[in-house]
Amino acid sequence: MQDFEKLGVKPVAISVDSPTQSQDLCRKADYTYTFLSDPNTEAIRRYDVLHKGAGVSGHDIARPAEFLIDSTGTIRWINLTDDLRVRARPDQMLGAASTLASQ
């Protein structure tokens, strides 16, 4: 996580979890980066990463996806997995972040 900080890239986690749930997660896992709550899947739909009915009792949730955005608000790197098990690895994300930071 400090590596991202050094590069000047802020990791931001987004899910349908409520702020309280994310707070619990942060406390338990000792995460310090930003967690955002999107219970109405507004941002999730805007990025077209909605996984309809995949949550408990058919709730819509986000599919795993990563977007790297530069300081001008332009998307620079995207990772859309085709398999729930296979998410972006930290080194992949760091690689993309350092490419961005070096420019």
Next chain:
Amino acid sequence: MLDHLPENTTASDAAASQSSAKRRPNAPLWIGFLVSIFAFLSYIPIFAKYPSTRDMPWANFLIFALGLVFLFFGLRRAFLQPVLYRGKIAGPILTTLSVAALVFFCLTIFSLGKHLPPSTQAPKVGQKAPDFALADINGRTVSLATLLSAPDASHPTKGVLLVFYRGYW
């Protein structure tokens, strides 16, 4: 053991006359079965945690293979030396269960995870990132614009990495 039997007694007669309790337990069958179950159950708590054993679960397949080797030797003993070893009934059952675990493991790993929506409308590289305003863990509203412009003198913000995840729902 067979040396002490009368000469006119065949091996199968001997097998029939021996009570099953006298035959030795066939440990490889049970070891093979337990190893296979471990291969099946260990993925989520252990191997899914490390990308190298998660993306391609070779460690689990290796353990499955080990389990099947044990089962193979167990079965061989049970059927080639039925007088000496038990396992003619348990062997096929344990092997079937182990193979079923392997098949189910493959199905789960290689197909269930792929039922993801296509996300064809997702913004592309080079496009402007859609803005949003969402609550953080303290209930404060945070937008993409504020994330990008947040003042931090020592580490100027070069970018934001959005990580969408499934959450606990």
